[in-house]
Amino acid sequence: MRKILIVGAGQAGLQLALGLQSHGYEVTVMSNRTADELRGGRVMSTQCMFHTALQHERDIEVNFWEDQAPRIGGLGVSVAAPDGSRAVNWLGRLDGHAQSVDQRVKMAGWMETFAQRGGRLVIHGAAVSDLDFFARRYDLVLVAAGKGELVSMFERDAARSPYDAPQRALSVAYVHGLGPRPEHPETEAVRCNLVPGVGELFVMPCLTTSGRADILFWEGVPGGPADVFQGIKDPQEHLAKTLDLMEEYLPWEYARATKVELTDAGGTLAGRYAPTVRRPVGRLPGGGAVLGVADVVVANDPITGQGSNSASKCAATYLAAILEHGEKEFDEDWMRATFERYWATAQHVTKWTNAMLAPPPEHVLELLGSGNGIQDVADRFANGFDDPSDFEEWFFEPEKARAYLERVAP
Structure with a gap:
């Protein structure tokens, strides 16, 4: 043996x-x-x-928790506009469900x-x-x-x-009490919110030690407004800072988070690495x-x-x-x-x-924006999280992106 x-x-x-x-x-x-x-x-x-x-x-x-964890059927992308609205907002459908335990x-x-x-x-x-x-x-x-x-x-x-240096300051809070998104409330989804110059907030349903919960995950640009969690020891202060940033930059996410509470005293995390x-x-x-x-x-x-x-x-x-x-x-x-x-x-x-991690080039902005009206783009981006090799075919190079958009445009 x-x-x-x-x-x-x-x-x-x-x-x-x-x-x-x-x-x-x-x-x-x-x-x-x-x-x-x-x-x-x-x-x-x-x-x-x-x-x-x-x-x-x-x-x-x-796969012991497959019947208990939320079945995630979609992945949504929103891009914040300077006036607090959403320049981009769509939901891609996953071919096979995702889960977070x-x-x-x-x-x-x-x-x-x-x-x-x-x-x-x-x-x-x-x-x-x-x-x-x-x-x-x-x-x-x-x-x-x-x-x-x-x-x-x-x-x-x-x-x-x-x-050779961290590209984001990471901050996590596990919460109970998050309300559903008004659009597509029937679909459990991971939500990716992009705030240019500030960072990203990801919201994902999960199964934790106390049952169904949601994760609020800020990725802050180092030195920017969301890089504020280093040194915070108190979990409640950590959550309050998370919500303050949501209220300022992502009001549509904050609107469903007004009644959230931490899942437990160990439900926060912060750090960074290269x-x-x-x-x-x-x-x-x-x-x-x-x-x-x-x-x-x-x-x-x-x-x-x-x-x-x-x-x-x-x-x-x-x-x-x-x-x-x-x-x-x-x-x-x-x-x-x-x-x-x-x-x-x-x-x-x-x-x-x-x-x-880098500022998106023009053709990527065009791809993300086209997800608003072309479901195929939204779905393909979402399923790339399962098979990232597919991005080689349509995402990285402007020529391939344009050819793809021409094929799927209505």
């Missing part, structure tokens, strides 16, 4: 661990927190998973399932020296903990990382090699909502590569090839995400 160590108990690490476990591998997972600590702690993300990523969970039968719920549940099925769960904040010790005792060591000392083992890939692609092989002091997973090696800004989707796709890719490799050695050539297999998908996410 092949022995595999996975450091990190997030979407990618646990999904991969449960998948390997189902195929008879002896898997150890290292986590710096217990399931109870995760469940009772602070929110960790703004996950919204689209059809392909959800299918990877179904494939290994760990608070990672405190999902990761705690998956950790418990992994342990119940006989997996070895070690509660320990791993350091590089720990991995140096463990690497000799396992056939393969994977690092799926995207923050802290371990990430420093993986060299930044400058050719694939155009940014989008970075890293080389996949980390070298240990003793000479061993480890393979980076998901946002350890490809950390995109969350502006396109791809974090948990990419993690799921990475876990599925690595699972297939490990199973196909059989009894052969997991050497550095295999590690690099396995990452490149994932990068074939991830590169489209990185290109699209980095494009959305």
Whole structure:
């Protein structure tokens, strides 16, 4: 039986661990927190998973919350005009539903399932020296903990990382009591609100520890009016600041948020990081090699909502590569090839995400505006969140955008 160590108990690490476990591998997972600590702690993300990523969970039968979480059928885009109205406002329909499950719920549940099925769960904040010790005792060591000392083992890939500083200041509040949008009240949807020069507000329905909720997620341009959450410790002050910004810049969203309350004392989060692609092989002091997973090696800004989707796709890719490799050695050539297999998908996410962080060129403004009157454009943009590779065909280049609009114009 092949022995595999996975450091990190997030979407990618646990999904991969449960998948390997189902195929008879002896898997150890290292986590710096217990399931109870995760469940009772602070929110960790703004996950919204689209059809392909959800299918990877179904494939290994760990989609435990699919019947409880809101079924998201659409993705809407609004662009604020200077006078407080909406220059753009449309809703794209998803071909397959999306869902958001608070990672405190999902990761705690998956950790418990992994342990119940006989997996070895070690509660320990791993350091590089720990991995140096463990690497000799396992056939393969994977690092799926995207923050802290371990990430420093993986060299930044400058050719694939155009940014070296954070491009957005991130702020999250999980709330109960948000009212429906008056337009399309029958459709659960993710709402993307763009405020030029200020940032973006995303609103998404989710399942949290206390049931149905909504996530209010500001992405503020650094140094701008929405970059005001750093240093706020009080959750209520955090929520008040979130609502103040909504009232000033997005009155249509604020109108349905006047009665919201935080889901719990841990329902807020703020931070920032530089989008970075890293080389996949980390070298240990003793000479061993480890393979980076998901946002350890490809950390995109969350502006396109791809974090948990990419993690799921990475876990599925690595699972297939490990199973196909059989009894052969997991050497550095295999590690690099396995990452490149994932990068074939991830590169489209990185290109699209980095494009959305920059001021939009004229043809992108035209595309977004055309969604007001052309449903095909709205639907195609929405479904690009599931398959970002499609943006290559119509979004990035002005010529392809114009040709597409000519084809679908009424």
